[in-house]
Amino acid sequence: MIDYCTSIFLHFYKNTQIKFTERKEWLPESEWILSHYSKLQCILGAENIKFTIPIHDWAMSxxxxxxxxxxxxxxxxxxxxxxxxxxxxxxxNLMNNACILPFIQDILRR
Structure with missing residues (x-):
């Protein structure tokens, strides 16, 4: 079940990324995928999603x-x-996370 949910989430994430990369995020045909990706994130809750993506992609999501x-x-x-x-x-949040390694904190400060 978890694999299925993860697959669905990844599908929405990738399609959302494509919309933003192609600069089509505000077109009417993009609203369905973006609104459903939003709903899925709201259902799962941000605290239950462990993003391992660049910060700019995380912020976009x-x-x-x-x-x-x-x-x-x-x-x-x-x-x-x-x-x-x-x-x-x-x-x-990353800077205040006690689990983060010091060298990552140094990178984020730059």
């Missing part, structure tokens, strides 16, 4: 979760502001 679960306007201006906040939050 969290932005999609917030923007497509709330009644936020879906536009670059709102996304960019939220994206910057999410990156700072992630870096702050």
């Amino acid at each position: 969290l932005c999609v979760k917030d923007m497509f679960s709330a009644s936020m306007p879906k536009c670059n201006l709102v996304f960019n502001q939220l994206y910057e906040r999410k990156q700072i939050e992630i870096q702050h």
Whole structure:
């Protein structure tokens, strides 16, 4: 069952990445995949998702979760502001994590 859920989550993540890479995130045909990815993240809860992806991808995922679960306007201006906040939050959380290795903390400080 876990493998099935992980596979579904990965499918949504990859398709979301493609939409953002191709700059098609705000097109009407992209809304279905983005809104369902948001719903899946809300159901699973951020504390239950262990991202092993670059921080910018992690921030993008969290932005999609917030923007497509709330009644936020879906536009670059709102996304960019939220994206910057999410990156700072992630870096702050990583820096405060006692399990993180010191050399990773040094990299994040740069």
